[in-house]
Amino acid sequence: MSEGALVLFSGGQDSTTCLAWALDRYERVETLGFDYGQRHRVELERRAALRDGLAALKPEWRERLGEDHTIALPALGELSDTALTRDVEIKFGESGLPNTFVPGRNIVFLTFAAALAYRRGLKRIVGGMCETDFSGYPDCRDDTIKALQVALNLGMESRFSLETPLMWLDKAQTWALAEDLGGSALVELIVEDTHTCYLGTRGARHAWGYGCGACPACDLRARGFERYTAARA
Secondary structure (H helix, E strand, O other), rough: OOOOOEEEEOOOHHHHHHHHHHOOOOOOEEEEEEEEEOOOOOOHHOOOHHHHHHHHHHHHHHHHHHEEEEEEEEHHHHHOOOOOOOOOOOEEEEOOOOOOOOOOOOHHHHHHHHHHHHHOOOOOEOOOOOOOOOOOOOOOOHHHHHHHHHHHHHHHOOOOEEEEOOOOOOOOHHHHHHHHHHHHHHHHHHHHHOOOOOOOOOEEEEEEEEEEOOOOHHHHHHHHHHHHHHHOO
């Protein structure tokens, strides 16, 4: 184990699993969140409790967990006419993509992350992008991430590695990875304290966590948790 890492940490299930993954591997791990006017910005409010919870799970994780950063990107929300930045019904558009797609979001996030990592002396940038269980977002695809890594390294004369540990995992496998990394305590932390619901709803407590239970994000998380628990039975 060597080097440090910067984890894109939203406060959701995937990014929390990625943070645990990084804490298991790298000697110094910092976190980065983005406030872009997202409809479900309650996820940002979960980050502190999740960082504390992860630090409490293993002494070595506590030692490795470094600074947290938040970058405000209101322009991204202002430019985006989407269901993640506007109070509108979630549906599919004429392009075939759901209107929860925020154009350029991951490209912008990773570019700002690389700029911060450059300043902080970190070479590993970890994100929860995945193209196994996803909504067809083109900026979650492995090809996009690889191309962006090339562009960032050329543009910053650096050697960043964009790590995507969930890229080829479905949601059931993501739950299982969390258990492998931190046992049932990490699974319980994810259930209780992460936020996934696109509507920003924290009201109802389901077996898989809090959310409206009907939006695509809740549905994906719920179905993954059901498959995960069935496999363990």
